[in-house]
Amino acid sequence: MTTVQEQPVSTGGTPSVVLHAAEGLHDLIDGHGDENDRTGRIAEPVVEALYDIGAIGVFTPRELGGAEMTPRQAMDLFRTLSYADPSTGWVTMAMGLATGLAGAFFGENAARELFATPRLGIAGQGTRPGRAVPVPGGHRISGEWSFASGIKHCTHLHTAALDAETGQTRFFIVPVEQVTFIENWDVLGLRGTGSIDYTLEDCFVPIEYSYPSLSTEPVTGGDLYRIGIGNFASINHGGWVLGVGRRVLDELAAVVRAKAGRPGAQTDTVAFAEHFADAEVRLRAAKALLYEVWEEIEATLARGAEIPLRLHTLNRVALHNATFSVAGIAQFAYTSAGTDALRRGTMQRLFRDVHGGTQHVSSSPLVMQSAGRELAGLEEGKRWVHFSLK
Template sequence: MTSLAAGPIAGIARGMRDLVRAESGECERLRTLTPAVVEKMWATGLMQLLNPVEAGGLEPSLSEMIETWIEMAWQDGSFGWIGIANLPSSFAAAAYLPDGGFAEVFTAHDNRVTMGGQFFPNGQGTAVQGGFRLSGSWSFGSGIGHAQYVAAGFLPMDDGEMRWISEGVPDMQVAVLPRGEVTFNDGWHVQGLKGTGSYDYSVEDVFVPVDRTFPLFTRAPLRGSSPATRMGMMPVTAAGHASWALGVAKSMLDDVQELAATKYRMSDMASLASRPTFQKGLAHHVAAWRAARLLVLDAFTTAEAAVAAGEDLTPTLRADMRVAAVYATDVARQCAEWAHLAAGTTAIREGTRFERAFRDIYTGTQHAFISEKVAIDAAQIWLGLIEDQFGL
């Protein structure tokens, strides 16, 4: 199959393989990453990789990040999910926070800032002098089990009324909260992605200075020079979701291919590898996986190149990226299902990478960010039925 982690950026993640394999079971037991994995992410530079240079990052291209995220998810679904949760969260805060907030969150901590959370505006922030009084509750705050700052999306309120950017488009902001100001309501007892520390959380009437907030859909960076900073959170998040699904599916395809030489089904004298039906299935699903990966790379690098050349990130380019992410997720799920069936009882052994990956893929692909509504919105743009959908 297509090789993983061929470049120097993705190679940073490749150096985590042995530790992640050794710690994956303990991460599941703790329901968040172990300290050993988090520390290694910092030691290798992986945790801050996506950040603007001013926040200690390398500002990799989206294609480099896609390969990095695929590599991380190939190692372990929870580890990969942390890659698409913690890294984009700190990337966004570092790029878009006002100078005062950047100094408080990043500079004051020598850029060693782990951040996670939920960006959807499930909170309300009453506007007061110098900031907001924030209240709300958020579910599935990915990566907050080991994060020192928590992101929380909210709707600004002026005298009890929502702010509007334009007709039908409310103002949506993101608050960056120190861990100590957040109440964690640990409901993270789930089928898969157990090691991600994706707790529910809430705040009640917490003051957030305006310098620790930024617009959810901004594409106007205050720091960083990579095209990704001028593309905004939605494309970066979409690239992460596509890559994650591809990585987990690839782990299952690789594992079933390795298993095939020694796997004999009951009452079958031929190995799995020698069965024509398995050979046909493997060829089909590996080809489908490769095609989905190439679609993702094409959609995201095309948009990235346009932005790098000073062009607008058009609704069509945004739709193309989001559809690529949805399609890659669908293909990945199909590949995982086939690999699981082909592996037979080997796939159901509790605690194996195969079994864990299957649980993870069917948990991660439930995310609303890659739902069928996204594909429908994108198709309506292609058809000219709508000019834009601000959430893409």
């Protein structure tokens, strides 16, 4: 691997510095949560703060001024931000990933040029590819993409397209000004992410501004980038859902304390207490499994070894478990909180956001179906390609 010698413009810090700064943003982020939900975007003071503390650089290589956090450090960051506001945590992890991967897999000169962009942030979509026609010097890409979380706060788009000649899927980085927005984010939860659709039509992208979607050998940066983009899902969405799950239980506890002693309060029953304890255990168990799997993956990478198929599988299983454990906890909290959850407010928004998160492809039933076959020893010789075994 080579590294970029010239430090570009950046406000990145060490992982511990970024994490500490993120903890200090709780009141700011929490205070804009309802506004984000109503307006369909993250409030600008929050966006500025995320850039200022280096949160968008969570996965950006150190040589390019980023934090290049380990998987568990990144999950700590996403838990912290998502606890304050799920939409803010979601946008941060989506932009952090797209920005960081470009830094890792771009060539040295292109990376230096891209990361000299003031307040660089990359958003976009990578699961449904468009069309890329090879031309001298690069590709012309066209298509329509969905779920561009962070698109309203970025400088560039990360977008997948299929090379019309080779059949290879590549990620292309284009300036956001070249994109046509489709304002169609009318959804149940995660409204504040503003994850609208977008289109590109015959847009030229230099070959230096794209890289293969299955890249695992970074040009810049360390072992983190060897995990493959599919494994980043459990870092991002796992950290996100654990943070939201903790906030759900804390909000429910506050409701319970406020109602304690009222005549007929359902939450004064022994049945409620039992279910609350069960919810706490399920949340902690989901976190323990996810962090245990990532501890093992990090140790494997540190030895210079390849991640075995079983760990790839357990990683996806751990994310699915966390996602639907928290979905069950949110249902319990919604039911127990009564009309406090029915009316507009934090509990209602958390409930909606949790169920928005369950719809992500990384936690689909197909993932568990493939995982079950692998765990049973029925998929020898196959490998995970994003969220399916092939």
